[in-house]
Amino acid sequence: xxxxxxxxAPELTLVLTGLFVLMVGLFLPTGAKxxxxxxxxxxxxxxxxxxVSSLGTxxxxxxxxxxxxxxxxxxxxxxxxxxxxxxxxxxxxTEGNSHTEEFYALSxxxxxxxxxxxxxxxxxxxxVAFELASLATYALxxxxxxxxxxxxxxxxxxxxxxxxxxxLLFGISFIYGLTGTTSIPGIAANITALSTSPMGIVAVVLMxxxxxxxxxxxxxxxxxxxxxxxxxxxVSALLAAGSKKMGIVAAFKIFIVALIALQxxxxxxxxILAVVTMTYGNVVALKQTSVKRMLAYSSLxxxxxxxxAFVVLTPLALGGGILYALSHGxxxxxxxxVTAAVAYMVLSDNKDSEDxxxxxxxxxxxxRMPITALSMTIFxxxxxxxxxxxxxxxxxxxxxxxxxxxxxxxxxxxILNSAISLYYYAKIVKYMYxxxxxxxxxxxxxxxxxxxxxxxxxxxxxxxWPEPFIHWAMEAAxxxxxxxx
Amino acid sequence: MIxxxxxxxxxxxIFSIGxxxxxxxxxxxxxxxxxxxxxxxxxxxxxxxxxxNADLTGQVFALxxxxxxxCEAAIGFAILMAIFKMKxxxxxxxxxxLRW
Numbered sequence: 001x002x003x004x005x006x007x008x009a010p011e012l013t014l015v016l017t018g019l020f021v022l023m024v025g026l027f028l029p030t031g032a033k034x035x036x037x038x039x040x041x042x043x044x045x046x047x048x049x050x051x052v053s054s055l056g057t058x059x060x061x062x063x064x065x066x067x068x069x070x071x072x073x074x075x076x077x078x079x080x081x082x083x084x085x086x087x088x089x090x091x092x093x094t095e096g097n098s099h100t101e102e103f104y105a106l107s108x109x110x111x112x113x114x115x116x117x118x119x120x121x122x123x124x125x126x127x128v129a130f131e132l133a134s135l136a137t138y139a140l141x142x143x144x145x146x147x148x149x150x151x152x153x154x155x156x157x158x159x160x161x162x163x164x165x166x167x168l169l170f171g172i173s174f175i176y177g178l179t180g181t182t183s184i185p186g187i188a189a190n191i192t193a194l195s196t197s198p199m200g201i202v203a204v205v206l207m208x209x210x211x212x213x214x215x216x217x218x219x220x221x222x223x224x225x226x227x228x229x230x231x232x233x234x235v236s237a238l239l240a241a242g243s244k245k246m247g248i249v250a251a252f253k254i255f256i257v258a259l260i261a262l263q264x265x266x267x268x269x270x271x272i273l274a275v276v277t278m279t280y281g282n283v284v285a286l287k288q289t290s291v292k293r294m295l296a297y298s299s300l301x302x303x304x305x306x307x308x309a310f311v312v313l314t315p316l317a318l319g320g321g322i323l324y325a326l327s328h329g330x331x332x333x334x335x336x337x338v339t340a341a342v343a344y345m346v347l348s349d350n351k352d353s354e355d356x357x358x359x360x361x362x363x364x365x366x367x368r369m370p371i372t373a374l375s376m377t378i379f380x381x382x383x384x385x386x387x388x389x390x391x392x393x394x395x396x397x398x399x400x401x402x403x404x405x406x407x408x409x410x411x412x413x414x415i416l417n418s419a420i421s422l423y424y425y426a427k428i429v430k431y432m433y434x435x436x437x438x439x440x441x442x443x444x445x446x447x448x449x450x451x452x453x454x455x456x457x458x459x460x461x462x463x464x465w466p467e468p469f470i471h472w473a474m475e476a477a478x479x480x481x482x483x484x485x
Numbered sequence: 486m487i488x489x490x491x492x493x494x495x496x497x498x499i500f501s502i503g504x505x506x507x508x509x510x511x512x513x514x515x516x517x518x519x520x521x522x523x524x525x526x527x528x529x530x531x532x533x534x535x536x537x538n539a540d541l542t543g544q545v546f547a548l549x550x551x552x553x554x555x556c557e558a559a560i561g562f563a564i565l566m567a568i569f570k571m572k573x574x575x576x577x578x579x580x581x582x583l584r585w
Contacts, residue, residue, distance in 0.1 A: 124546050131553045138560050145567045152580050154564045159516055162557050163507060166523035169550055170500055173527045173543075177534030182542050226583040 004061035007068045009054070010047040010076065011115050017043025018108035025101020033100040037091030037447070040104040044087055044111070048080040064183065065122035071479040074322060074472060075118035075249045078329045081458065082242040083111040085330075089337045089451035090234045092344065103143060107238060110136035114246040123172050123182045123258075126250055130168070130214075134161050137243055141231040153230025157239075160223035164213030171206030174199045175258070184258045191261040204265050207254055208273075214247030215303050218277040228296035229357065233340030236292060240299045241333035245325045248306055255310060256318070256480045263313070270310035275413055278304030282420045292339050292357040294424055295332065298383060301421060302328050305414055308398060312405045318477035320398030323469055327382070327390035327462050334455030335379040341372045341448040349439060362428060364437025369444050373432045375452040380425035382459045385418050390462035397470060492533035500526035513565045513575035517558055524554045 005012070021036050021043075028035070051073060060067050086107060094100040113133030120126035138161060142154025176182055178199055179190040187194075194200040212220035228236040255266055281300030288294040306328070309321025343356035345368065355361075365373040382389035395418065402411040462469050503522030510516055528547045535543025565575050572579060 124542070124549065128549055128553065131557070135553075135556055135560055138564070142564050142567060146571070148571060149583060151564065151568050151571065152583050155513070155568060155577075155580060156583075158561055158564055159507070159520075162520045162561070163504075163523070165553075165557070166500075166503070166520060166527065169524060169527035170496075170530065172546075173496075173530035173534065176543055176546070177530060177538070180538045180540055182546065230583050 004059065007054070007057065007059050007061055008066070008119075010050045010080070011112055013043060013047045013050060014108050014112050014115070017047075018105045018112070021108070022101050022105040025105075028101075030096065030098045030100075033097070034091065034095060036100050036104050037087065037094060040108060041084060041087045041091070043108070044080060044084045048077065048084060051076050051080060060121065065125045066116070066119045067121040068119055069479045070472075070475040071249070071252070071322075071477075072119040074476040075245065075325070076115045078245055078326050079111050079114040079118065079242050081326075081454075082238065082245075082329045082333050083107065085333045085337065085451045085454055086234050086238045086242075088447050088454070089237070089340055091447040092445040093232065093234050093340060099143070103140070106136045106140050106143075107235075109133075110140065110238065111242065114242055117246050118249050120250075120253065121184050123175065123184060123187070123254070126184075126253065127165075127168065127172060130246065130250060131165060133243060133246055134165065134214075137235070137239055140235045140238065141227055143232055143235060149230035150232060151230075153227040156223045157227040157231075160213055164210045164220075167206045167213075168210030171203045171210060174203040174206070178203075184253055187258040188260060191259070194259075195261045200262055201265060204259065204262055204269075207259075208266060208269055211247050211251040211254070212273065215244055215251065215307070216247075216300055217273045217303060217307060218280045218300065221277070221280075221300050224300060225293050225296040228299065228336075229290055229293040233292065233336050233343055233357075236296075237333040237336035237340070240296070240336060241329045244299065244303060245329060248303075248321075248325055251310070252318075252480055256313070260481075267311055267313070270307050271410065274304045274307035274311060275410070276304075277301065277307065278414060278417045282417045282424075285421070285424050288424070289359050290355070290357045291342075291359050291362060291428065292336070294359075294428075295335050295339070298421060298424070299328075299332055301417060302332070302383070304417075305395065305398060308402055308407075308410060308414060311410060312402050312407055313481070314401055314405050315474060315477045315481060316401035317398060317405065318480055319470065319474040320394060320401050322476050323462070323473040324394040324398055326469065326473070327394040327459070330455045330458035330462070331379050331382045331391055334375060334452055334459070335383070337448060337451050337455065338372055338376040338379065341369065341444065341452070344445060344448070345369060345442045348442065359428070359431055362431040363435040364439070365432040368437065368439060368442050371444055371449050372452065375456050376432060377429050378456055378459060380428055382463070384422045384425045388460075388463045390459045393462055393466040393470070397466075397473075489533055489537050492529060496526040496529040496533070499523075499529065511577045513561075513568070513577060516577070517561045517565075520561075521554060521558065524550060524557075 116129035144150035178193045216224035285297035346356045382391035385395040503519045506519030531543040531547040
């Protein structure tokens with residue numbers, strides 16, 4: 001048992017860190033709460049290094065309800081990296097806030113939930129962990145409780161989130177009822193009861209809707225732009241880069257491992273959702289004036305690309321989708337941290353300004369905040385898929401595997417979409433470097449710069465040395481389809 | 486013994502009532518009530534299946550989901566409280582500043 005517990009050393013470290021931060025925060029005066037940010041970041045860093053050092057270990061724990069394998073390790077690292085970026089950047093964001101300890105405790109608990117979803121081997125554990133992450137992020141989205149936008153974002157996220165939880169649970173109840181088990185491999189073994197019953201379709205539809213809301217696939221996306229725009233930028237980073245990946249890994253486990261026998265039913269649904277999502281996201285993003293909202297729609301489009309992995313279902317495509325999840329974590333978290341830095345700049349110009357995320361605030365950013373502007377350029381070009389960045393490599397793997405498997409039409413739509421997306425990404429760059437501003441240079445806060453540099457390093461690491469990452473993502477994909485189909 | 490179809494029918498009806506309420510109601514509290522209905526419909530299913538499969542997992546799952554529903558309600562009320570303090574109403578029609 002003790003050995004099994006060691007498999008979950010990273011999660012346990014985070015649990016302790018979260019509780020410790022929460023307790024210590026009670027006894028600190030507001031001015032001294034900055035130390036909590038450092039504590040939380042160190043805790044996440046320790047968890048990250050524990051996960052990296054235990055790469056390659058495999059095992060089951062707690063009556064086989066949790067499993068550690070290549071897939072769970074990969075996604076745990078995605079979540080931990082995102083949490084690290086967010087927590088470093090939040091050192092500046094939470095400065096002088098008397099609720100700092102709650103912010104860090106909630107973001108750490110959300111990360112723990114995501115990590116347990118990645119290792120869940122039982123639908124019950126998966127659902128509970130899924131809810132842990134969701135509940136923590138509902139509260140985080142409404143963290144600025146004197147800010148109307150933040151509250152509206154939290155309310156919309158909460159209503160849609162609880163709707164999706166109810167649908168998931170209803171779907172799970174049918175799966176449990178017909179297969180008689182909640183274990184994910186057990187469901188796959190008893191699938192005939194489900195695939196021969198009309199309830200199977202009901203369950204698939206409900207699960208698809210439940211996860212579709214979390215991943216923000218069109219037509220289940222309505223909450224995403226509002227929430228990403230209204231929530232504090234650092235929280236949007238956690239939502240777009242972390243919480244969305246949680247939906248993806250959960251959907252991987254449920255659909256590809258447990259419900260693979262019902263493939264004919266959900267594969268075509270994912271094909272339609274992927275195409276609609278990427279097209280809608282990119283087209284609507286074109287005319288946004290709020291950068292956060294634009295990033296939200298671009299995030300929809302990226303989720304559409306990742307969903308292509310569900311359609312193609314070859315090891316290479318799944319590897320591409322998994323690699324895309326990692327790259328998207330770096331790119332999107334970084335881009336949202338940039339909007340946090342810009343919001344800080346705007347608020348230091350004028351304390352009462354409301355539209356901190358308007359694209360006009362990016363005018364002359366290349367002069368005012370050179371490091372932030374340069375990182376933003378790198379992130380948006382990576383999101384568009386310019387070579388030598390993470391975005392290019394993961395798109396390359398995903399799209400080429402799609403063509404190889406005979407889904408050329410899908411790849412063509414995805415590539416056309418990437419071309420459309422370049423327009424609005426380039427618009428941000430134009431605002432930052434080619435439009436003049438008469439406001440002077442602002443000194444960039446160190447925490448934001450540090451968080452941005454980590455994200456930039458990740459984007460370039462995957463872009464320049466893709467082989468180890470692709471190999472690693474392929475190993476994770478092999479967990480999903482052991483036989484290689 | 487009551488046939489299981491009746492339980493599934495009951496839970497489907499309750500789930501649909503919840504879904505209908507969620508889509509049509511404009512008051513924050515009623516929305517929360519609708520969500521509770523949907524979650525409890527799933528609980529009925531879990532317990533009924535558990536009893537018919539002679540397997541306790543479903544009942545344990547139902548207990549977990551009741552606890553989660555309580556947490557969810559707590560967070561929901563907290564958000565609604567914050568909104569009420571700011572605007573003096575929890576009518577969803579008045580919460581509309583974020584839109585494209």
